[in-house]
Amino acid sequence: MTKGQYLDRLSESLLNLPEEKVQEIIADIYAHFEDGRAAGISEEDIAKGLGSPEELAREYLKTCGDEAPPRQDTAREWVRGDRREEAYVEEWHFSPEDALNVALWNITLRLISITLVVDVHDGADVMARFDGVRFPNSDGEMPYIRFTRNGDDILAEEIYPQTALGGLLAGLLGTYPRLRGTLYVTLPREIGRLISNTTSGKQLVRHVATTEARLQASSGAIEGEQLTAKGDIQVNTNSGSQRLTNVKGQQLHGSATSGGIIGENIHVDALRIQANSGALVVTDAVVTGDVHMQTSSGAIRLSGIQGDNLTIQRNSGALKAESLQAKTIARITATSGTSYIHGLKAELVEIHHNSGSLSLGDVSFGVKCALEATSGSIQGENITGAELSLRGISGAIHLSGIAADKVAANASSGGIRLHLVKDADLSLGNASGQVKVVMPASAEFAYDIETASGGIEIGYPTKGAMEMNKRSARGTVGGGIRSVKVRTASGRVRILPE
Amino acid sequence: MNAQFKKGVLELCVLAVLSRQDCYGFELVSRVSHSIAMSEGTVYPLLKRLRDDELLTTYLKESMEGPPRKYYRLTEKGNEKYRQLQEEWHTFTKGVDDIIEGRVVQ
Numbered sequence: 348m349t350k351g352q353y354l355d356r357l358s359e360s361l362l363n364l365p366e367e368k369v370q371e372i373i374a375d376i377y378a379h380f381e382d383g384r385a386a387g388i389s390e391e392d393i394a395k396g397l398g399s400p401e402e403l404a405r406e407y408l409k410t411c412g413d414e415a416p417p418r419q420d421t422a423r424e425w426v427r428g429d430r431r432e433e434a435y436v437e438e439w440h441f442s443p444e445d446a447l448n449v450a451l452w453n454i455t456l457r458l459i460s461i462t463l464v465v466d467v468h469d470g471a472d473v474m475a476r477f478d479g480v481r482f483p484n485s486d487g488e489m490p491y492i493r494f495t496r497n498g499d500d501i502l503a504e505e506i507y508p509q510t511a512l513g514g515l516l517a518g519l520l521g522t523y524p525r526l527r528g529t530l531y532v533t534l535p536r537e538i539g540r541l542i543s544n545t546t547s548g549k550q551l552v553r554h555v556a557t558t559e560a561r562l563q564a565s566s567g568a569i570e571g572e573q574l575t576a577k578g579d580i581q582v583n584t585n586s587g588s589q590r591l592t593n594v595k596g597q598q599l600h601g602s603a604t605s606g607g608i609i610g611e612n613i614h615v616d617a618l619r620i621q622a623n624s625g626a627l628v629v630t631d632a633v634v635t636g637d638v639h640m641q642t643s644s645g646a647i648r649l650s651g652i653q654g655d656n657l658t659i660q661r662n663s664g665a666l667k668a669e670s671l672q673a674k675t676i677a678r679i680t681a682t683s684g685t686s687y688i689h690g691l692k693a694e695l696v697e698i699h700h701n702s703g704s705l706s707l708g709d710v711s712f713g714v715k716c717a718l719e720a721t722s723g724s725i726q727g728e729n730i731t732g733a734e735l736s737l738r739g740i741s742g743a744i745h746l747s748g749i750a751a752d753k754v755a756a757n758a759s760s761g762g763i764r765l766h767l768v769k770d771a772d773l774s775l776g777n778a779s780g781q782v783k784v785v786m787p788a789s790a791e792f793a794y795d796i797e798t799a800s801g802g803i804e805i806g807y808p809t810k811g812a813m814e815m816n817k818r819s820a821r822g823t824v825g826g827g828i829r830s831v832k833v834r835t836a837s838g839r840v841r842i843l844p845e
Numbered sequence: 846m847n848a849q850f851k852k853g854v855l856e857l858c859v860l861a862v863l864s865r866q867d868c869y870g871f872e873l874v875s876r877v878s879h880s881i882a883m884s885e886g887t888v889y890p891l892l893k894r895l896r897d898d899e900l901l902t903t904y905l906k907e908s909m910e911g912p913p914r915k916y917y918r919l920t921e922k923g924n925e926k927y928r929q930l931q932e933e934w935h936t937f938t939k940g941v942d943d944i945i946e947g948r949v950v951q
Contacts, residue, residue, distance in 0.1 A: 375870055375889055378915065382871030396878070398886035406890035410897070 348394040350380040360404030372407055588625065607645065618654065724761060762838065770829050777835040788844040791825025796833040798840050806843035855891055857934055860919065860927035869914040892917060900926050
């Protein structure tokens with residue numbers, strides 16, 4: 348049995364007890380697991396040593412099942428327990444009716460309804476986690492944190508000189524690993540590292556300038572807003588979703604297992620976002636380095652993405668992208684599901700599609716654009732660049748508004764229909780299906796066409812036709828500047844002027 | 846050994862360990878359960894009861910390995926209880942020993 352399973356079963360068996368007691372018991376057993384693991388014992392063996400969770404729960408119920416509600420002075424006991432901290436107790440600012448112990452207890456146990464605002468001085472490291480909260484500064488010292496009440500909020504202020512009280516608070520918070528609530532960190536000035544780790548609570552991190560941020564949540568969501576890091580930002584959720592707005596930093600790495608990821612207004616050196624079954628939505632990302640986006644079954648929706656190399660990998664979810672810009676390579680791969688890409692600019696564009704259809708608009712590339720689809724169709728308009736390479740196995744290829752120097756297209760069974768706004772060297776191959784090419788009326792080219800059946804039609808005035816029958820045609824149009832070569836097994840071939 | 850019997854002496858064992866030194870949960874549980882071979886799971890509920898009865902108190906202490914640990918400490922009341930239980934135990938075991946060794950006059 349794993350720690351998680353053990354604690355789940357234990358808390359289920361303790362349902363009759365007040366929530367506070369359950370939290371405390373869970374915390375104790377959680378710490379036992381942690382300490383056991385630190386001593387090199389496997390979770391399995393620790394669980395065995397404790398006996399069954401149900402038996403343990405029965406023992407607890409015997410001990411405190413029919414007792415009066417928890418005493419309010421427990422927290423005070425804890426504070427008093429350590430002589431070091433005792434001196435500071437008087438400095439806790441609460442009105443008389445909000446006794447320290449009660450307030451502390453509230454923070455510890457009722458994060459669901461209370462917002463904890465933590466304000467830490469410049470350069471301090473902040474680590475906030477529900478299952479072991481600590482707030483050391485860069486020297487590893489615990490700052491002294493004073494709490495004041497502000498409406499429903501508890502305001503935690505860092506007070507000089509630093510003392511171990513912060514650690515005490517951390518300990519109190521940290522003793523409750525299974526809190527379900529919101530950890531709300533507001534850090535208006537620059538801090539050191541921000542590390543947060545929640546189990547099921549939601550994390551809201553707003554207006555934070557940090558050297559490095561690592562936010563993790565197993566089932567809760569993470570929301571980051573106005574988050575700036577000198578270094579990297581890592582956001583990791585499992586089933587919870589993440590929303591990152593106005594984020595600046597070196598590398599932003601967001602990953603989610605089943606939750607979705609939403610990014611908006613991101614300025615980073617490198618962007619890497621991975622979702623599994625959740626959707627991925629990114630709007631306005633300016634990245635100096637590479638951009639990598641990946642999903643398994645979740646859909647991807649992108650708008651306004653700039654980067655050096657841009658890689659989009661998806662499996663079955665659909666892709667809808669507008670305004671993508673890569674300085675070097677834009678590479679998009681998909682297994683199934685449709686892709687709609689409108690506005691794509693890169694030196695090199697590579698799109699590999701398996702079964703879904705690919706729809707493109709306004710694609711411009713410097714060197715080469717290679718589009719490949721196994722069974723889906725490829726269609727698009729306004730494709731501009733040097734060399735365009737198209738490959739379809741069973742789907743049709745239908746592109747209009749092509750302005751390229753060189754166009755090569757190969758299709759196994761679907762037809763090929765191309766509309767060129769500029770004359771180009773053409774090399775087309777087709778196993779079955781029609782080939783139709785429309786070029787400017789002014790195009791001058793030498794053609795070489797062969798088809799097994801279906802016939803050939805050249806819509807241009809041809810001079811010096813060397814050969815012209817139903818199966819092959821060779822000749823020259825105008826000065827014969829470009830070359831047009833078509834090979835098909837069956838299907839009609841037509842080369843027509845606009 | 847009989848489980849009920851062990852449970853009875855468990856409280857004494859916990860108090861004895863804590864009378865020498867403050868311990869955190871895992872440390873205490875390991876020591877006690879290894880010496881008298883009982884389920885570690887029985888110690889935690891006992892710790893909770895002892896604390897509720899004010900024989901123990903807890904406090905947090907920084908640890909090198911991770912988050913602060915909850916330490917258990919004997920209160921004055923706990924100390925008294927320990928002395929009382931210890932005396933009872935000695936009287937009891939002496940009585941048992943006497944029987945086993947045949948020192949009891951029939």
